[in-house]
Amino acid sequence: xxxxxxxxAGTTAGLKRxxxxxxxxDTRTIQAGFRNVVFYPDFNNWWSxxxxxxxxxxxxxxxxxxxxxxxxxxxxxxLAMKESAGxxxxxxxxxxxxxxxxxxxxxxxxxxxxxxxxxxxxLSGDPQVAKLHQYxxxxxxxxxxxxxxxxxxxxxxxxxxxxxxxxxxxxPQHFIVEYAAPFFKRRFSNMHxxxxxxxxxxxWEGEGDLWFSDSVDKDVAPDGDQFEDAWxxxxxxxxxxxxxxxxxxxxxxxxxxxxxxxxxxxITALVxxxxxxxxxxxxxxxxxxxxxxxxxxxxPDQIVHQQIQATDGSxxxxxxxxxxxCSGCPQSVAATQTVFGEGPDNARLMIIGxxxxxxEDLHGKPFIGPAGKVLDAxxxxxGIDRRQCYLTNAVKHFGFEPRGKRRLHKRPDASVxxxxxxxLQQELSCVNPEVVVYLGAxxxxxxFGPQVRVSxxxxxxxxxxxxxxxxxxxxxxxxxxNRGAAQQNAYLQFINxxxxxxxxxxxxxxxxxxxxxx
Amino acid sequence: xxxxxxxxxxxxxxxxxxxxxxxxSSNRNSLSGKGIGSTEGSGICHAYxxxxxxxxxxxxxLTNFCIYECAYCINRNSSNAQRARxxxxxxxxxxxxxxxxxxxxxxxxxxxxxxNPDYTMEQLVAVARSxxxxxxxxxxxxxxxxxxxxGDLLANAGKYADRLSIxxxxxxxxxxxxxxxxxxxxxxxLSMARIRTRREEHxxxxxxxxxxxxxxxxxxxxPKFAPAGQSTQMIIGAExxxxxxxxxxxxxxxxxxxxxxxxxxxxxPIVDSPTALPSIRAPLVREHRLYQxxxxxxxxxxxxxxxxxEADGGMLDLQIDPKLSWALRNRHLxxxxxxxxxRELLLRxxxxxxxxxxxxxxxxxxQVVKLADLIALRASVKRAMxxxxxxxxxxxxxxxxxxxxxxxxxPAAEQLQLAF
Numbered sequence: 057x058x059x060x061x062x063x064x065a066g067t068t069a070g071l072k073r074x075x076x077x078x079x080x081x082d083t084r085t086i087q088a089g090f091r092n093v094v095f096y097p098d099f100n101n102w103w104s105x106x107x108x109x110x111x112x113x114x115x116x117x118x119x120x121x122x123x124x125x126x127x128x129x130x131x132x133x134x135l136a137m138k139e140s141a142g143x144x145x146x147x148x149x150x151x152x153x154x155x156x157x158x159x160x161x162x163x164x165x166x167x168x169x170x171x172x173x174x175x176x177x178x179l180s181g182d183p184q185v186a187k188l189h190q191y192x193x194x195x196x197x198x199x200x201x202x203x204x205x206x207x208x209x210x211x212x213x214x215x216x217x218x219x220x221x222x223x224x225x226x227x228p229q230h231f232i233v234e235y236a237a238p239f240f241k242r243r244f245s246n247m248h249x250x251x252x253x254x255x256x257x258x259x260w261e262g263e264g265d266l267w268f269s270d271s272v273d274k275d276v277a278p279d280g281d282q283f284e285d286a287w288x289x290x291x292x293x294x295x296x297x298x299x300x301x302x303x304x305x306x307x308x309x310x311x312x313x314x315x316x317x318x319x320x321x322x323i324t325a326l327v328x329x330x331x332x333x334x335x336x337x338x339x340x341x342x343x344x345x346x347x348x349x350x351x352x353x354x355x356p357d358q359i360v361h362q363q364i365q366a367t368d369g370s371x372x373x374x375x376x377x378x379x380x381x382c383s384g385c386p387q388s389v390a391a392t393q394t395v396f397g398e399g400p401d402n403a404r405l406m407i408i409g410x411x412x413x414x415x416e417d418l419h420g421k422p423f424i425g426p427a428g429k430v431l432d433a434x435x436x437x438x439g440i441d442r443r444q445c446y447l448t449n450a451v452k453h454f455g456f457e458p459r460g461k462r463r464l465h466k467r468p469d470a471s472v473x474x475x476x477x478x479x480l481q482q483e484l485s486c487v488n489p490e491v492v493v494y495l496g497a498x499x500x501x502x503x504f505g506p507q508v509r510v511s512x513x514x515x516x517x518x519x520x521x522x523x524x525x526x527x528x529x530x531x532x533x534x535x536x537x538n539r540g541a542a543q544q545n546a547y548l549q550f551i552n553x554x555x556x557x558x559x560x561x562x563x564x565x566x567x568x569x570x571x572x573x574x
Numbered sequence: 575x576x577x578x579x580x581x582x583x584x585x586x587x588x589x590x591x592x593x594x595x596x597x598x599s600s601n602r603n604s605l606s607g608k609g610i611g612s613t614e615g616s617g618i619c620h621a622y623x624x625x626x627x628x629x630x631x632x633x634x635x636l637t638n639f640c641i642y643e644c645a646y647c648i649n650r651n652s653s654n655a656q657r658a659r660x661x662x663x664x665x666x667x668x669x670x671x672x673x674x675x676x677x678x679x680x681x682x683x684x685x686x687x688x689x690n691p692d693y694t695m696e697q698l699v700a701v702a703r704s705x706x707x708x709x710x711x712x713x714x715x716x717x718x719x720x721x722x723x724x725g726d727l728l729a730n731a732g733k734y735a736d737r738l739s740i741x742x743x744x745x746x747x748x749x750x751x752x753x754x755x756x757x758x759x760x761x762x763x764l765s766m767a768r769i770r771t772r773r774e775e776h777x778x779x780x781x782x783x784x785x786x787x788x789x790x791x792x793x794x795x796x797p798k799f800a801p802a803g804q805s806t807q808m809i810i811g812a813e814x815x816x817x818x819x820x821x822x823x824x825x826x827x828x829x830x831x832x833x834x835x836x837x838x839x840x841x842x843p844i845v846d847s848p849t850a851l852p853s854i855r856a857p858l859v860r861e862h863r864l865y866q867x868x869x870x871x872x873x874x875x876x877x878x879x880x881x882x883x884e885a886d887g888g889m890l891d892l893q894i895d896p897k898l899s900w901a902l903r904n905r906h907l908x909x910x911x912x913x914x915x916x917r918e919l920l921l922r923x924x925x926x927x928x929x930x931x932x933x934x935x936x937x938x939x940x941q942v943v944k945l946a947d948l949i950a951l952r953a954s955v956k957r958a959m960x961x962x963x964x965x966x967x968x969x970x971x972x973x974x975x976x977x978x979x980x981x982x983x984x985p986a987a988e989q990l991q992l993a994f
Contacts, residue, residue, distance in 0.1 A: 178936040181947025204620050208675045222674060242603035243612040247674060283671050286578050290672075293585035294633060295623040298842040298856050304626025308619065319621055326624050337843040338853055347651045349639045353690070356722065356758045381760075389747070390826045392763045417830075418767040458829035460872075 090118050096130075097123040097159075098234065099151040103144075104130040106163050116167045121159035142177055143169060150191035152198075152231045161187060198229045199236045205313050206240070206251055209281040219262070222249040225277035225316055233258050237266050252277050284318040291319035297330035298337060357381055372401045372486050375479070379452060385475040387453040387468065392417045397448025397483050404561045404569055406446045406489035407431070408480065410498040410530060414463050417454035422447045430531035431495075434547065438554035441571045446487045450499045451476045465532075468498060470506065477502060490523055491560045493553075496530030515553050517560050524560045528553035575658060581668065583658040587638040587649050588684060590844075591741075592807055592837040594619070596630045596679035596714040599736040599802035609710030610673060611680070613736065617714075618679050631682040631716060632672050636660055636697055640686025644743070644754040645851055646812045648844040649686045655845070662700045669705060673713055680714030680736075681705070687720060695723035695731065702734035714802070721757070721765045728765070729799075732772055736802040737834070740765050745808055745815040745823045753813060753850065766831040769804045773832070803834035810864060811857040812841035818888030821867055821878035828872065838864040863890040870897055873928055874921045893984045898924040901961055902976045912943045912964040925957030957983070 091114050095101045102121075109119055147162050165184055168176050179185055208222035222244070228236075233251065237258035240251065250259045257269045305323075314320035360377055367374040376396045382388060395412035398421055407423075415425035423431050435442050450473055456463035468476075480502055484492070494500040500508040503525060510527055518525045529550055537543040561569050596617035603612035619628035637659035638649040648655055669681045683701055687694050698717050705711040717735040719728065731738055740762055744750050747759045776799040806827060808820060824836045840861035843854070867890060870876040874897070881896050882888050883903070891899045901908065901924050910919050912934055920931045930953045937943050945967040948955050959967065960974040 175940050179940060180933040181937055181944065181950040183950065186950040200618070204618050206676050210675070224676070239612075239614070242605055242614075244610055244674070244676075245604045246608060246610060281675065283675060286581060286668070287672065287675070287677050289578050289582050290585050290632065291621065291623065291629070293582045294589045294629060296589050296625045296627075296842055299625035299627070299840070299858060301626030301858070302624055305622040305624050308626075308628065309622040317621065323624055330624070334843065334855070337845050337847070338855070340845055340847075341853075342652070342846050342848045347643075348653070348657065349641050349651045349686070349688070351641065352643055352651055353641055353687075353756055355756055356761045383747070390830075392767045392830065393760065414830075418771050456829070458825040458878075461829060461832055463829045 090120060092120040092122055094122045094124045094127055096125065096127040097231075098129075099148045100132050101127070101130050102151060102159055102162065106166055109163065110166065110170060116160065116164040119160070119163060121163070123159075146177070146188060146192045148235070149195045149199075150188050152195045152235050153191040154230045155191065158191060161191070195230050195232060195235070199232050199239075201313065202226055202228055202232060202236050203239055205309075205317060207316065207318060208249060209278040210283070211278050219248050222247050223278055224249070224251045225274050226251055226253050227312075227316065228253055228255060231255055234268055237268070241266055281318075288319050288322055292322050292326060295326055297326070297333040300327065300330045300334075302327060370486075372397075372483070375482050375486065379479050382452065382479070384478075385451075385453065385472045387411075387451065387455040387472055390456065391453035393420050394452045395420055395422055395449065395454070396452060396479070397446055397487075398422055399446030399448075399487075400444065401446075401487055403444060403446035403487055404490045405440070405444070405493065405557060406448070406484070406487055406491070407493045407495065408499040408502070409447070409449045409495045410532075411449050411451035411468055412454045413465060413532075414454065414456070417463075422449055426535055427530065427532040430534055430547075434531065434551050434554055436571070437551045438558060439570050440554060440558050441569060444569045446483070446489060448480065448483055450480060450502045452479055470501075473498060473502065490562055491517075491557050492523060492525050493557050494525065494527045496533065499530070500527045515549070515556065517556065524557075526553060526557050526560070577660075577664050577668065580658040580660055580664070581634065583656055584634045584636075584638060584660060587655065587686075588633045588635045588682075590648065590839060590842060591633065591682070591684060591718075592627070592839040593682065593716065593739060593805055593835070594628050594630045594633070595716075595737070595802075595805070595835060597802070598834060599714060600798060602712050604710070604712050607710045607712060609712060610670070611711050611713030613679075613712070613714050620677055620679065630679045631714065632669055632678045632680070633682040634660070634665065634668075634684075636665065636683060636685040636694075636701065637688060638686050639688050641689075642687050642754070642756045644757065645848045646753055646809055646841060646844070652848075653844075653846055662697065662704060665701045666704045666709065669713075670709060670711065673711070678713075680711075680716070682716040682718075684718035685720075691720040691722040692724050692727060695720045695727045699727055699730045699734065702731065706734045716802075719765060719769070721761045723765075725768065728768060729772065732769070732799040735800055737805060738769055738800045739805045739807070740769075741807040742823070742827065743807070743809060744813060745820045749813045749815055763830075766804065766806070766827070766833075769800065770831045772799050773803070775799075804831065805833055805835040805837060807837040807839055810838050810840050810861050811854065812851055816882075816888035817860070817864060817867070817890045818878070818882040818884070820864060821871070821881060824868060825871055825878045836868060838868070859892050860890070863892060863896060867896045875918055876900070876922075894980065895924075897922070898957070898979075898983055902979060905976060908961045909963045909969050910961060912948075912962050913938060923958055923961050925954035925959075925961070927953070 091109065093105045093109065095105045143166070150158055151162060161184060165176065165188055176182065177185060180189060206224045206226050208224045211221050211223055213219055213221070233253055233256045237251070240249065240258070241260050244260070246262055248260065248262050250257060252272050254271050256271050259267050259269065314323070360381055364374055364377045367377070379394045379396050382394055395416045409423065412422060413425045413427065416422055416428070422428070432442060451468045454463070455466045455468050455472065457466050492503070494503065497508060497510050500510060500513070503520070504513070508527065510529060514527045514529065516526070529546065531550065534543060534546045534550060537546055558566070558569060596613070597615065599613045601614055604610050617630055619630045621629040623629060635649070637657070638655060639657050639659060640649045641651055643651045665681070665683065672678045673680070683698055685694050685698055702715050702717055705715065715735045716737040716739065717731050719731060719738045719740045721740055742759065742762055743754055743757060750757050750759060808823065810820065827833050827836060838861050840856040840858050841852070842856040867881045870881060871878060880900060882890060890896055901922065907919070907922070910923055912920070917931060917935060920926060920934065921928070930951050933951055934943055934947070937947055942965045944965040945955070948958065948964070960969050960979055963969070
């Protein structure tokens, strides 16, 4: 059956004539050159008619869109339109809108999109586009409310063993039943359900396809469900009378929906008693300190203190536990945890960095982030076994600046380094290494003071306080260089410095420190 | 005590947790399964209580017995509140029965701490496990994580739940010492770090498996870990911390643990509250301003220290919103030309939201932006006008002194009282 070019306008029962956007009234008769399109009012059928009109170059001012629920329905086909993929999505939503001018609006926009205005949908200020957005948004909101406010009531099957059906009565603002129904199919796919509305009904039998039927009266729907009492109890209990904000509730749950929401019956009483309940809460203060739920647990710090007492008090393990509770500098406030040194307590080589970074902070281990990987590689090249070294930092808490979802490294102030120095000193005296390597200026300053210059003082063994010391760059400074010769050189120099340290370790300990290459 | 009586007690006990989100999880539905449920990105609020808060999840405690003594909490050890405890099965059935009737998006389960953190966490995980494994429930699950609970329990929690959360409770360690003597930011942050790490491991797994394997897509999928991420909550107004320290705390948490949300919960009077707490009405306007600031930090490029002035005692202006307040303190940057300014600068204009700005930028590619466009976009044109230049509009400086603007936007006195 032809749907386009049907000129028997207005005679079929159930026909609703709609004027085109540019027409002044709706009573004029169809003149020569005008096209009256009679179609089943859904997006798919409009689209197939609209495509044909477009092909035949019928301008928007010459088309009448006439809805007819008895019109033949075009077969559903996939819609592809190169000109504007976004149009179909938005137009599908807008086509569910209540307003009568939607079909003419859609055709006019489609016409313009295909006639030298392909960018039209980006011009949100254009009156027609603004209207399209507005319609699509209103429909999206209505669909959202349907997803939210449908309340199923369970109806047991008529005979035993028969599956129950969940039935809801809902009153949408727009023609959204078919558009919104697939959501309920995806969510309740193993239930049998029906959503009844004044603009048509949707049904699902637990398998197969969704099916739709004509509108019914409200009294067809069940009038209650045994679980609604529990739901109302929940609604009452979750309400906090001290936060009464009726307007906020109504802007999201307008009164027009209340009649079909079982919980809405409680609203009036809840609002009325809110002030009294709040006053009671403000005034009624505590009388006694009786514990009702058993003994209170120890504070997490106390547990650490107990662990410290179980150690001999001077070991690295005791130090580590003590340091885990340190709040001696501002960096301890924002950081996750103390990142204490790691390695054997008789290590001959000690490596000191600046401070933990993001990954070290999360895992509580030193040198496991990007700079740690550079250090690992360099140690390997220098033939040094990382597991035989003691690795630590001058500052034990990560100092950072928050930037959105990332933490940017912040160089520690001298005061922070001073506050943290006690831990480093105790690590040094516990481990008592032969050689200490300082990575970067912050680390070096802990031994040589603020006047130390890495570029000037690096790469030589310095004998001080009965052990050898060596200053070198921090691996993160190598990472910051641009890839290329400069970075390669810096890396080689770093390896050479590490080799020099290894050579300084006493002969009897060297075998242990070095990776066995055979 | 029957289930409904328990529900009354254990929902009442759970209502002080502000979180209700059911959004941002993985896309799934029950078409391929035996059970019910779906999550499709955006959350759904199934009802609103007269406090204006959305009801999206069945938010209950497993039990309100609690050995902790947090002064601000209705469930603290010494509270005279009536106690109850759900069985695992009761919570599972309530969730399913509510879900089938489309009352909820899923479950938000928390608990008072009974015996010890591990035992409590085990119970919470048992509910989530039963919903997922016994009933193939594919709706949303949010589990409260008990700090200090064992790592394996956490791993299971993340396997079954869409979202995990641990509350930092108060903005400073000192405040915790005073009001929540068993809690500690150190252990709370450690738990948050564990969750972030687990989530990242999952993503990394996914990447390596994608590159190197000939498994079928289904086998190839590593188990998800809390796909909707983690969130936390801070109580506002129970102790003297100022907004500057609250926002600094938030931006540190967002940066460190990849939090999806920080919730601010205005301290609300509770029955039988200890004398250490202020006897006040919930500071709802302050809470609102903090949420606005939080939004500005996450989506508009503001940093915490731009939003609050030390001169104001580190407190946000209660009368006007923080974006307008910032604009009034930085008049030298305005007016901004809608046709030339960068996105970053447009985001700073009062009255223009992210969506409006995206649309303006699109229009700009084709034609000059006019004031009429803003009106068609339904932006807050009145609010924006003093701060913008565009075709057909240039603000007259004389009309817009900062004092005049402030007066223009401060709500009338009585309205403000109502808002309190």
